[in-house]
Amino acid sequence: MPILPAACRPETAMLERNPRARPTASPVARAVLDEAGLERARATIRSWPGYAATPLHRLDGLAREAGLGTLLFKDESGRFGLGSFKALGGGFAVARAVAAHGRAITVTCATDGNHGRAVAWGAARAGCGCVIFVHEGVSAGRRRAIEALGAEVRVVPGTYDDAVRHSAEVAAAEGWILVSDTSWEGYETVPRDVMLGYAVVAEEAIDELGAERPSHVFLQGGVGGFAAAVASVLERRFGPERPRIVVVEPERAACLLASCRAGRPVSFDGTLDTVMAGLACGEPSFLAWRILDEVGDAFLAIPDHAAVATMRLLAESVAGDPPLAIGESGVAGLAGALAVAAVPAFRSTLGLGRESRLLVFGTEGATDPDVYRALVGRAPEEVLAR
Numbered sequence: 098m099p100i101l102p103a104a105c106r107p108e109t110a111m112l113e114r115n116p117r118a119r120p121t122a123s124p125v126a127r128a129v130l131d132e133a134g135l136e137r138a139r140a141t142i143r144s145w146p147g148y149a150a151t152p153l154h155r156l157d158g159l160a161r162e163a164g165l166g167t168l169l170f171k172d173e174s175g176r177f178g179l180g181s182f183k184a185l186g187g188g189f190a191v192a193r194a195v196a197a198h199g200r201a202i203t204v205t206c207a208t209d210g211n212h213g214r215a216v217a218w219g220a221a222r223a224g225c226g227c228v229i230f231v232h233e234g235v236s237a238g239r240r241r242a243i244e245a246l247g248a249e250v251r252v253v254p255g256t257y258d259d260a261v262r263h264s265a266e267v268a269a270a271e272g273w274i275l276v277s278d279t280s281w282e283g284y285e286t287v288p289r290d291v292m293l294g295y296a297v298v299a300e301e302a303i304d305e306l307g308a309e310r311p312s313h314v315f316l317q318g319g320v321g322g323f324a325a326a327v328a329s330v331l332e333r334r335f336g337p338e339r340p341r342i343v344v345v346e347p348e349r350a351a352c353l354l355a356s357c358r359a360g361r362p363v364s365f366d367g368t369l370d371t372v373m374a375g376l377a378c379g380e381p382s383f384l385a386w387r388i389l390d391e392v393g394d395a396f397l398a399i400p401d402h403a404a405v406a407t408m409r410l411l412a413e414s415v416a417g418d419p420p421l422a423i424g425e426s427g428v429a430g431l432a433g434a435l436a437v438a439a440v441p442a443f444r445s446t447l448g449l450g451r452e453s454r455l456l457v458f459g460t461e462g463a464t465d466p467d468v469y470r471a472l473v474g475r476a477p478e479e480v481l482a483r
């Protein structure tokens with residue numbers, strides 16, 4: 098067994114195939130993220146000062162070690178200086194809210210860190226008020242990053258899902274605009290804008306790949322908005338030729354895998370205690386689930402140590418690959434891909450082989466440098482300076 102998969106100890110990962118995934122077009126994906134909406138998000142975001150497509154790295158050393166053909170890694174760590182792809186979703190949804198209601202509004206949301214930072218950034222750019230709700234588990238570094246953008250941060254007891262409910266209640270009582278990254282029946286317009294913003298990440302990757310087509314895409318899931326947005330774009334651009342889509346979650350917050358098993362959106366029972374802070378969500382987004390139920394081919398749950406081992410592998414740089422400083426949630430898609438690659442039964446379930454061309458997304462950089470250093474043993478700047 099090569100050193101690399103052994104480091105991730107993948108044997109504890111859980112893989113569930115989705116019997117409802119459609120090999121042909123997904124009507125729900127196409128209706129929710131329609132072409133006009135995608136075009137609006139694309140044009141708006143590309144017009145923002147500082148916009149640049151993020152890099153797509155080829156990790157040939159890692160691909161060889163894992164027995165794969167190609168490993169393409171879209172690195173979101175430099176996105177608008179905020180450290181994650183979330184800037185696109187929160188930023189776009191706030192811009193749309195301000196366009197609809199004017200600048201005298203206050204926007205609000207719950208967050209595990211990155212979405213709140215994106216909404217605060219959008220509010221600072223638009224000049225509107227902003228109050229962000231964090232649960233007790235959100236690290237001090239992530240809270241400070243939101244405050245540094247001028248937002249008020251309020252701490253609420255419980256989990257991310259409790260903070261979502263609280264933010265919705267306060268927004269209704271105060272007349273604030275709720276810019277949530279998760280959706281429920283009757284609250285869909287704003288989360289759809291958030292997903293339209295995320296879709297830009299997938300479009301950039303496809304543009305850069307040109308004629309090259311990935312065979313498999315591994316997408317990390319919190320409430321599922323990111324995975325649903327990327328999967329929708331892949332389905333729209335490639336149709337029945339689309340790559341196999343695998344959604345990866347922490348084993349202690351696997352609400353999408355649980356929903357796949359149940360055949361309907363269900364809550365994940367548990368403390369949601371995972372190092373992958375951005376994915377610590379117990380309830381799927383209603384809109385995202387409807388899309389993933391049609392285009393998510395499989396759902397995978399991975400242990401925390403797989404994410405940490407993958408952060409270290411990227412920091413070490415395997416066999417000539419560039420060293421990368423990617424955060425706990427940011428590595429989850431790649432950690433899932435490496436876990437599958439290391440288990441023969443999973444490889445055969447997903448048709449993964451030495452010719453496979455994998456696309457994964459490093460959805461965040463070291464968004465809390467203290468947490469990163471504690472897990473990797475080196476500061477992100479040290480890793481990048483190598």
Ligand SMILES: Cc1ncc(COP(=O)(O)O)c(C=O)c1O
Nearest residue numbers: 211319320321322323375460461
């Ligand atoms: C870095 C990172 N990656 C992925 C996700 C997952 O996004 P979603 O909750 O839309 O599934 C998040 C969510 O906060 C995140 O912060």
